[in-house]
Structure formats: C-alpha cells, structure tokens
Amino acid sequence: MCLSTVYKNSRSEENVVLKNVMRIDCKDGMVILTDLMERTVAIEGTLESANLVDGYVVVKEYIPA
Amino acid sequence: MHIHHDHIAGGDHAHSHEHTHSHEHTHDGVTHTHEHTHAHEHGHTHPHTHDHLHGDGHTHDHSHECSGSCTGCASKCEHTPMEELTALMQYMANHNAAHAKELADLAAQLDKAGNHTAYEQVMAAVSDFEKGNMRLRMVLASLDMK
Numbered sequence: 001m002c003l004s005t006v007y008k009n010s011r012s013e014e015n016v017v018l019k020n021v022m023r024i025d026c027k028d029g030m031v032i033l034t035d036l037m038e039r040t041v042a043i044e045g046t047l048e049s050a051n052l053v054d055g056y057v058v059v060k061e062y063i064p065a
Numbered sequence: 066m067h068i069h070h071d072h073i074a075g076g077d078h079a080h081s082h083e084h085t086h087s088h089e090h091t092h093d094g095v096t097h098t099h100e101h102t103h104a105h106e107h108g109h110t111h112p113h114t115h116d117h118l119h120g121d122g123h124t125h126d127h128s129h130e131c132s133g134s135c136t137g138c139a140s141k142c143e144h145t146p147m148e149e150l151t152a153l154m155q156y157m158a159n160h161n162a163a164h165a166k167e168l169a170d171l172a173a174q175l176d177k178a179g180n181h182t183a184y185e186q187v188m189a190a191v192s193d194f195e196k197g198n199m200r201l202r203m204v205l206a207s208l209d210m211k
Contacts, residue, residue: 002160003156020153020156022156036149036152036153036156037144037149037152
C-alpha cells in the first residue's frame, strides 16, 4: 500500500534502482518496477524480499555464469 | 537493466474510481469526523503516445498533449522536479486519507469490543490526522495555482 524503494542485490544507497515504486510485476524472469510517475525499470532476476512496513524491496539480479 | 515505456490506449472514455471524503457530525454531545468512500464515475481524456503506420510504410511516434496526470499515461515526456513533488504530495494526501479510514475502522472495532473511551481517543486521532491532511491539500491547491 505504501510506496517503496527498490534495491538491487542488497540494501545500500548505491544499489537503489528506483524510488517511490507503486507497482511490481514479475514476468518471464524479469522484475518490472513502476514508480509514481509511471516510469518503468525492468531487472532480469527475482524478488528476494519485500519489507512492506519499512517500504523497501530487494531484487536479486540474475548474473549469467 | 533497461527502461521502457509501454503503450496504453488513450482517448475520451469514462471510468469509475473510489472517492473518499469526510464530514463532521455530532452525536451524544461528541463531535466526530467520519470518512466515507463511494464509487465515483466520470469521463475524461487520457493523453497517449503510440506509433503510427503511414501509407508509405514508415512509422513514427506520435504524442498527444499532457493532461497533468501520470496515471495511465505512457508518454515519454520528462517531468520537472516540481511536477514530481506535486505528484508525490498528491499521493501522500490520498494515502493519508486511506490510513485515516483504516484508523476509523479500527476505532469502530474498539467500540464494538466495548472500549468506548479508546474508540473516542482513536476517533480524535483520526480527526487530527484529517486536519493535517487538509493542510497538505491546501498546499497542493496553492501549488496548482502557480
């Protein structure tokens, strides 16, 4: 219900992917983030965790071997 | 990682959404503010961007005017920092109204459980919450005028 900040791999300032995220879709191995201004960012990976109280989400990026 | 914008069909259409408002009333000598949510329908025009295919086979992007709302907009337009701040404040104001309603529901449960004092205190908090939200909306209105 609240907007979230999404991080890539770990929760640190340099790993912020998108702030004020209002929607997250997971499709075909992609995590698709949409912010309040309807900007979208797609990350190839999986949703690792979502803390809906503190408003943050961590996405594990897929790194090919 | 890449950024992309999907096409969303626009144009004139009617749609409905929930509309929340509050009003103050008095019973048993106590003044309360309650929120009500009901469906609200109206028509308006969404801006949109899409590819055009012409007779000679070439395509190009075609953008329509901005309606001032990003919801449902697939435009590639850039927003100013003030537009983003205003959108965020608008979101906060709506979000706070939703939280105020949740608190009022919680208060009703306290009342149902027999704790009328707690009910009154939570409803007083809801009223304070709404006053703060009203201040936010006044700021928003002043930003809209600029």
